[in-house]
Amino acid sequence: MKYDFTSIMDRHGHDSIAVDAPSGAGGKAFFGMELPFDPASREKGFEPIPMWIADMNFPTVPTIPQAIIERAQHPAYGYYLPRQEYFDAIIRWHEQRNGVTGLTREHIGYENGVLGGIVSALKVLCGNGDPVLLHSPTYIGFTHCIEDNGWDIVLSPLKLVDGVWRMDYEDMEKKIVARNIHAAVFCSPHNPTGRVWERWELEKAMEIYKKHDVYVISDEIWSDLLLDGRRHIPLQSVSEDARQRTIAIYAPSKTFNLAGLIGSYRIIYNAYLRDRVARAAASTHYNAMNVLSMYALIGGYSSEGMQWVDELCSVLSDNVRYACDFIDAHFAGVSVVRPQGTYMLFLDCTQWCAEHGKTVADLLAAGYKMGVIWQDGRPFHGANHIRMNLALPRSRVEEAFDRLEKYVF
Ligand SMILES: Cc1ncc(COP(=O)(O)O)c(C=O)c1O
Numbered sequence: 100m101k102y103d104f105t106s107i108m109d110r111h112g113h114d115s116i117a118v119d120a121p122s123g124a125g126g127k128a129f130f131g132m133e134l135p136f137d138p139a140s141r142e143k144g145f146e147p148i149p150m151w152i153a154d155m156n157f158p159t160v161p162t163i164p165q166a167i168i169e170r171a172q173h174p175a176y177g178y179y180l181p182r183q184e185y186f187d188a189i190i191r192w193h194e195q196r197n198g199v200t201g202l203t204r205e206h207i208g209y210e211n212g213v214l215g216g217i218v219s220a221l222k223v224l225c226g227n228g229d230p231v232l233l234h235s236p237t238y239i240g241f242t243h244c245i246e247d248n249g250w251d252i253v254l255s256p257l258k259l260v261d262g263v264w265r266m267d268y269e270d271m272e273k274k275i276v277a278r279n280i281h282a283a284v285f286c287s288p289h290n291p292t293g294r295v296w297e298r299w300e301l302e303k304a305m306e307i308y309k310k311h312d313v314y315v316i317s318d319e320i321w322s323d324l325l326l327d328g329r330r331h332i333p334l335q336s337v338s339e340d341a342r343q344r345t346i347a348i349y350a351p352s353k354t355f356n357l358a359g360l361i362g363s364y365r366i367i368y369n370a371y372l373r374d375r376v377a378r379a380a381a382s383t384h385y386n387a388m389n390v391l392s393m394y395a396l397i398g399g400y401s402s403e404g405m406q407w408v409d410e411l412c413s414v415l416s417d418n419v420r421y422a423c424d425f426i427d428a429h430f431a432g433v434s435v436v437r438p439q440g441t442y443m444l445f446l447d448c449t450q451w452c453a454e455h456g457k458t459v460a461d462l463l464a465a466g467y468k469m470g471v472i473w474q475d476g477r478p479f480h481g482a483n484h485i486r487m488n489l490a491l492p493r494s495r496v497e498e499a500f501d502r503l504e505k506y507v508f
Contacts, residue, residue, distance in 0.1 A: 105493065107156075116152055151488060154358055161403070162401050166395060170390065182397070189400060190204070192405075196331070197333050206373065208376065208377050211385070213318055213320045214240050216363060216365050217318065220348075221284075223375045223379050224281065229251065229282065231252055231280070232275060232283040234286070235480040236257065236484070239478045241284055253274050253278050257292065263294075264436060265300070272310075281313055282314055283315045284318065285304070293326075305334070305344075314345075316347075325439070347365065350362065357396075360389065362392035419442070419489055422496060423444070430503070434450070442490040444487040446484060448484065449483040459483045471502055
């Protein structure tokens with residue numbers, strides 16, 4: 100490996116919710132929300148291992164800090180125009196990683212965050228209180244941003260078919276018709292199940308959306324984090340109709356751990372939709388690019404960045420294999436469907452809880468006590484589920500599973 104994925108990076112006091120919140124820095128709340136765990140409940144001697152919020156515990160590719168530092172050394176930070184290199188970097192990235200053709204600068208629009216981008220798009224696609232189709236389990240951020248803006252989520256549950264999470268096309272169509280739905284939010288790869296959709300699955304979903312005139316917002320924030328050599332298929336690439344009815348949203352933030360820098364972007368080929376979404380996105384006057392995050396994207400979407408992501412994906416694949424093998428061998432009553440992308444596990448603890456007369460809340464609390472800061476899966480619509488982030492050096496993952504085996508399960 101050229102890059103470092105083994106050193107344990109000390110993030111304490113370096114502006115990280117992932118480690119500062121479990122250490123008690125900032126009290127029991129962040130951004131006005133109650134923390135999902137009590138920092139005071141942790142046993143002394145068990146330092147927190149952050150396996151909850153979706154960011155990574157690896158130093159990012161060095162070309163990113165280099166690009167930021169070089170720009171920051173020029174002491175003027177006034178109003179500016181996005182550089183052509185920004186657009187060129189995005190176009191090259193999608194060509195080389197995902198085989199995208201025909202993407203040009205005019206198709207790309209800035210959004211502060213992917214969730215904000217979903218809201219911009221839904222403002223165009225929906226009237227007040229309109230229904231929006233999503234799959235469940237569901238990323239909690241979707242639930243918040245859609246409900247906070249007054250739209251009505253209609254869930255179509257994914258089904259486990261021979262150990263693979265699949266869409267239930269019949270159920271999707273039934274709900275689209277029954278509720279007269281014209282907007283869907285699609286997650287590819289899917290958080291929290293880690294499904295990387297196959298082409299035929301995307302085609303089949305798009306056929307239904309086309310048949311009932313449903314416009315699709317495709318959140319592809321996880322599209323660079325693919326396990327075991329898998330490839331991402333952009334939803335817009337499966338047909339000309341998909342290209343025209345899909346608003347796709349991407350970001351370098353999951354890929355390179357840049358959430359604290361802010362910055363994502365949408366790709367819209369349909370000129371009518373593009374102009375309307377751009378207008379909705381601009382209406383708050385808050386949705387504007389930060390000059391340093393522009394340089395961060397340029398630094399990441401580079402040949403070094405590509406090599407770094409390839410190495411990262413191989414590290415994540417190994418971590419996922421290790422964790423799933425460990426669960427299968429040691430945690431009777433806990434089941435996990437192996438993710439194909441992302442760095443998340445979604446543990447189903449139903450049987451374990453029933454056999455031990457415990458609730459998932461008991462289990463979560465037992466983990467927090469031993470410093471395993473994992474995440475409640477219930478807000479993701481997993482009845483007895485726990486979401487675990489595996490983007491840590493392998494030694495940290497092993498330490499966490501060792502604690503879980505000894506003290507929790
Ligand atoms: C599927 C998905 N979409 C969006 C986000 C958040 O993106 P942003 O911070 O750019 O709004 C996340 C973060 O975990 C995510 O998992």
